[in-house]
Amino acid sequence: MLHLRMIVPPDRTSAAVRLIESTVGTTHLVVLPGAARDPSGDLVLCDVAREAGDELLGGLRGLRIDQDGSIAVDTIGLSLSARAEAAEEEAPGEPADAVIWEQLAGATHEESTLSITYSAFMILATMIAACGVVLDNAILIVGAMAVGPEFGPLAGICTAVVQRAPKLAARSLFALVVGFAAAIAATTVFSLGMDALDLFSRSQLEADRPNTRFIWQPDPFSFVVALLAGVAGTLSLTSAKSGALVGVAISVTTVPAGANAAVALSYGDLSQTWGSIEQLGLNLFGIMLAGTLTLYGQKLLWRTQRGRWRREPRSEGHG
Structure with missing residues (x-):
């Protein structure tokens, strides 16, 4: 209620x-x-x-x-x-x-605004992920995924497309692009500093890294997982089951891909940088595509259900 x-x-x-x-x-x-x-x-x-x-x-x-x-x-x-x-x-x-569209628009408006807090979480999450990729530590990668706030702008874009709200779309896209750009730039500087302290090294980045090499090697499963995560994340927002967002956050390779791109860029490894950017773009596109289609599906389904219900006789006693 x-x-x-x-x-x-x-x-x-x-x-x-x-x-x-x-x-x-x-x-x-x-x-x-x-x-x-x-x-x-x-x-x-x-x-x-x-x-x-x-x-x-x-x-x-x-x-x-x-x-x-x-x-x-x-x-x-x-x-x-x-x-x-x-x-x-x-x-x-x-x-x-x-789906309470006004409520969804309000929630995505707040979560898709480029703010100091949003930028701080994005940068910190990317730096944590940078430590994870260099150390080949899956726990740090998962932690960074959970901290990253990027699903807010992604949901804002999906909502804006369905609701035809160009201002929300522009604000969400701006927060997404600027947020990742700032995070990658800050993490590149962070990586250079860690290298100067002998905490990061090029040999660690170019090692086999069995736990994290998937981050810069996109494949069809990357897109499939992004699609599934986009559906799950959108359903969690529209049904007010926000707890599911944590699972969505740790299932897609967005923040870790940005982190790997930053670390590789600091060492001039353009192959890993480009592979990471491809992984990032693939995941972001998959989430937005699935989220938008999910919202369109919910809108059509609910309109059909409501129309069917209106054609049926109502029970007496309402008031």
Whole structure:
């Protein structure tokens, strides 16, 4: 269930209430006239089944409540209410299958902005991965994958393509490109410093490295894994199962490929540098392709389910 808290201009409160009452899956409607001060208006509260949330939010935005008032949405962790259970049963589909597009856009907006924190995580993750590739240490590679924040901009690009949001696409692409460029540049300098301290060496980079040589040797499995990871990562975002993102992060060779490119570049090994860049590009493209197709598939599936449900007679007793 989702909890909506709205500040509604008084001249649109009746329309908002009618919309809420006519939306299947809503309950616990509360209207407090004149309770809001900034902006001034009526305070309207309600709970809605996740499956009906996107439709209700679209209707509320159609009333321009988001422009002249406010709409806040929270996920309810626990609701002890027979009426809430009935509302969820009345709503079409399953909660895990529903996509709240406004919520997804908001989440990807925050995660796809080039910030100091985002850049710091990207640089630190790449430096950790650099230690992993030189030492041929798989544990460090996995740790770097988990630290890397690159899935946020990737999800932002996928969302922007499906929602036709060019500003989100540009911001996400900028964060992705600049983030990796800064991380590779910083890690190249880091590698030179580690070499000066005799902690890195060219012989370590050019050794057999059975645990990490896959990083700069892309093959068809690299693309297949990227596709699967893109589907899993997108599903984890749209179904609010964020725990799955950790598994996605440690299954694709993005940050480690950038790290290997940086270390190889510091030693002038253009073969490994180019191979790593190919691996990086292959993984990024695979994730974006799979993520975009997954979102399109979810959108089509949910539209089909909703259309089928609307053609069926509704159960009595909603209100």
